[in-house]
Amino acid sequence: MHLQTFVIDVYIMKGYIAFCPHFHQPHFQLHRTREEAFQNSYRPWLQLLEKAVTLPGFFINIHFSGPFLYWIKGEKPDYLQEIRMLMDSGKVGITGGLLDEPFIQLSPRIDDYLYQLKGYDQLITDLFGVTARDWQAIHLVERECGELVLAELSRAARYINAAPIFYLDAETFFPSYFRYPGSDSDYCLKHFGFQDPVSITTISHLPEEMLHYCLRDELGGEECLLFPVHSQYRYQLLKRQGFTAGDTSRVSPRHYFFYIKDALEKAGLMVQSFGKSIPPVLVIFEDAEKFGQWSKDPGGDQEWLLEFFNLVEEDSEVQFTGLKDYFQKYGYLDTYPARTSHSYTEWENWTARRGIRGVTFGDER
Numbered sequence: 001m002h003l004q005t006f007v008i009d010v011y012i013m014k015g016y017i018a019f020c021p022h023f024h025q026p027h028f029q030l031h032r033t034r035e036e037a038f039q040n041s042y043r044p045w046l047q048l049l050e051k052a053v054t055l056p057g058f059f060i061n062i063h064f065s066g067p068f069l070y071w072i073k074g075e076k077p078d079y080l081q082e083i084r085m086l087m088d089s090g091k092v093g094i095t096g097g098l099l100d101e102p103f104i105q106l107s108p109r110i111d112d113y114l115y116q117l118k119g120y121d122q123l124i125t126d127l128f129g130v131t132a133r134d135w136q137a138i139h140l141v142e143r144e145c146g147e148l149v150l151a152e153l154s155r156a157a158r159y160i161n162a163a164p165i166f167y168l169d170a171e172t173f174f175p176s177y178f179r180y181p182g183s184d185s186d187y188c189l190k191h192f193g194f195q196d197p198v199s200i201t202t203i204s205h206l207p208e209e210m211l212h213y214c215l216r217d218e219l220g221g222e223e224c225l226l227f228p229v230h231s232q233y234r235y236q237l238l239k240r241q242g243f244t245a246g247d248t249s250r251v252s253p254r255h256y257f258f259y260i261k262d263a264l265e266k267a268g269l270m271v272q273s274f275g276k277s278i279p280p281v282l283v284i285f286e287d288a289e290k291f292g293q294w295s296k297d298p299g300g301d302q303e304w305l306l307e308f309f310n311l312v313e314e315d316s317e318v319q320f321t322g323l324k325d326y327f328q329k330y331g332y333l334d335t336y337p338a339r340t341s342h343s344y345t346e347w348e349n350w351t352a353r354r355g356i357r358g359v360t361f362g363d364e365r
Contacts, residue, residue, distance in 0.1 A: 015279045019060050062095060067100065098116040098120060114156035136325070137163075137165040150224055163324050165224075165323055169229055169231065171231055180200055215333060217336065257311045291305065
C-alpha cells in the first residue's frame with residue numbers, strides 16, 4: 001500500500017478533532033481495582049457514548065488493550081454486547097494495537113511484532129467483527145517506542161492489511177526547538193569555549209503550528225504515518241479539580257474548545273502561508289480512566305464531556321474525525337523524521353522519583 005494520497009477538497013474548515021481514549025487494565029491487576037474502575041469509568045463511558053452517538057457529527061477512536069478485553073470478555077460479557085451496539089452507529093472506530101501490550105522492545109524475537117498484531121486482530125475480529133483493515137490507527141505505549149518498534153510494526157501491519165498509522169507525543173517525538181552553534185548542545189562551547197560551526201541538529205525542529213497534521217516518516221524502508229499528540233489537550237481535558245492543594249486552575253468545556261479552535265486556526269494559517277490547503281487535525285489522547293475513575297465523579301465528568309461534544313457539534317468550522325478517515329481524505333502534510341528511541345518526559349518523571357533512571361527497570365511494587 002502506497003501511503004500518499006491527494007487533497008481534492010477545498011479548505012473551508014478550521015480543522016478536525018480526533019478524540020482517542022485508551023481503555024487499559026494490565027495483566028494481573030487486583031480484582032478490586034478493576035471493579036472500582038468498571039463502576040466509576042467503564043460503565044459510565046457506555047452511558048456517555050449512548051448519548052454522544054446521537055449527535056450527527058460525533059466520532060471517537062477507541063483503543064481497548066488486550067488485557068482489558070480478556071478481562072471484560074470473562075467477567076462482563078454484557079458490556080461487550082453494549083459496545084457492539086454502539087459500534088453499529090458507525091461513530092465508534094477501533095484503534096488497533098498489541099495483544100498483550102508488552103515491553104516489546106525487550107523481546108529477543110523480531111516476529112513478536114507480527115505475532116502481537118495478529119493476535120490483537122483475531123481478538124477484535126472475534127469480539128466486534130472488525131478486522132485490521134478497518135482500524136483507525138495502531139496504539140503504542142510510548143515508553144516502548146523507538147525506530148525498531150515503528151519500523152517493525154509498520155512492516156507487520158502490512159501483513160494484516162492494517163494502515164501503519166500511529167499517534168505519538170509531540171513534545172517527545174517532534175520537539176519544536178532547533179539546536180544550533182552556541183546552544184546547550186554545542187559541546188565545543190561547553191568544554192573549550194568556542195562555538196562549533198557544525199553543531200546543528202538533524203532531529204525534528206518543526207514549529208508548534210505544523211504539529212497538527214499527519215506526517216510521514218520512513219524507517220528501515222518502512223513508511224509510517226504519525227499524528228502528533230500535545231500534552232496540553234491531555235492535561236486540560238476534564239480539568240475539573242486541582243492536581244495539588246495549591247492548584248486552583250479549572251478548565252471549562254468552553255475554554256477547552258476555545259484553546260482547540262485557536263490552535264487549529266494558527267495551524268491552518270501557517271500551512272496556507274506555504275501554499276497548502278490541508279485542514280489541521282488536533283489529536284486528543286488520554287487514558288479512558290480519567291473519566292470517572294480519577295475524579296470519582298462520573299456524573300460531573302459526563303456533563304463536562306457532553307457539553308464539549310455539543311460545542312463541537314454546533315460549530316460548523318470544526319468536526320470530529322477518525323485518524324484513518326482523515327488521512328484517506330487529506331493525506332499527509334509532508335515527510336519529516338520523528339525523533340525516536342527516547343522515553344517521554346512524564347515517564348522519566350514517574351520513574352526518577354522512585355530512584356529509577358530510564359525505562360529499562362521495573363517498579364518492584
